[in-house]
């Protein structure tokens with residue numbers, strides 16, 4: 001990895017930096033990716049702020065960094081995408097993404113008919129149509145190919161019955177990328193199809209799930225004889241598994257996450273420095289470790305991006321970054337809770353026994369406890385640490401499967 005930008009990259013970095021400086025009125029909500037996630041984390045106001053920033057990026061043509069220009073994307077090279085994401089993360093500005101831009105759109109570009117491209121891509125680019133991902137089911141998460149939601153052909157429609165779970169943002173979404181089983185007799189990877197479901201279809205019901213941080217981020221989604229027109233099948237019937245894996249091949253750089261972690265450590269240091277007397281000296285060592293680890297995470301992301309830049313496909317290397325970043329997230333938020341002491345448990349909306357508000361006692365507006373509880377999910381979402389360790393063991397170290 002060459003850590004220095006070449007002349008063209010330096011010019012592009014400057015352009016991104018200046019655009020952010022002029023256009024982004026920072027409010028530190030840079031973690032959210034996608035309108036649904038912003039809304040789930042911060043409510044309708046956060047969603048409106050996110051949408052306004054996305055409109056500015058859209059006007060500049062930067063909403064879909066990885067999409068080809070002919071489909072309204074920015075057509076950025078791998079290094080440009082990296083610089084773009086890095087600069088947004090450094091400025092703590094939300095990065096465009098979400099299920100529509102990062103997953104559904106690129107998959108439609110590869111597998112969609114001209115009609116499907118025309119119907120769906122512009123709504124993603126304008127941020128007006130929000131997408132969710134209906135892959136996981138109660139008995140099918142890591143072993144996704146065992147999914148049981150059924151799609152039975154009936155005239156010009158498919159009739160869907162079954163249930164999805166952990167569907168982030170389904171309560172706000174207009175459309176869902178949905179995997180359902182069209183051939184129950186076929187081997188499990190070969191009987192699945194990929195649909196673009198209209199969430200307003202009769203028979204779709206969404207039941208929010210509140211996580212232990214008190215955030216209604218994800219949902220259960222039920223399908224009761226839902227009819228999907230055959231035009232909303234993406235790719236070939238029974239080839240949905242392969243369409244689904246394509247979905248995951250776009251915009252994989254984790255540089256934003258590692259910079260967000262460096263930012264989190266920096267925020268913690270500022271908080272500690274403001275309260276010198278109140279913080280245990282032993283915590284210093286822990287803070288130093290977190291700062292070093294955040295730097296290590298950044299360098300690991302550089303490794304993945306430099307492989308991509310050379311046309312290689314990172315595999316177990318991406319799994320190593322995912323595990324390290326997810327576990328580091330838990331360590332950073334754990335350190336924050338330790339630093340904040342008992343008061344760290346207070347949330348912004350907590351109440352004392354007599355019902356009075358406790359906000360004046362709540363450190364960092366309750367962000368520490370929210371981050372700590374929210375970080376539990378980081379070793380589960382997007383592939384669990386155990387599954388990623390399996391990948392490192394078999395594909396990285398060449399160990400036998402059984």
Ligand SMILES: Cc1cc2nc3c(=O)[nH]c(=O)nc-3n(C[C@H](O)[C@H](O)[C@H](O)COP(=O)(O)OP(=O)(O)OC[C@H]3O[C@@H](n4cnc5c(N)ncnc54)[C@H](O)[C@@H]3O)c2cc1C
Nearest residue numbers: 133134135136140141142166167168377380381382384386
């Ligand atoms: C915050 C969050 C948001 C999510 N959003 C979405 C979404 O929008 N759409 C969507 O479709 N899904 C979503 N998910 C679901 C996510 O993809 C699954 O939780 C994940 O794939 C794990 O599946 P599972 O929960 O069924 O756990 P399981 O697969 O049942 O795993 C349970 C435990 O067993 C372990 N395990 C399983 N198989 C193996 C194995 N072969 N070897 C070793 N250990 C194993 C796992 O590591 C885990 O510890 C989300 C999850 C979270 C936490």
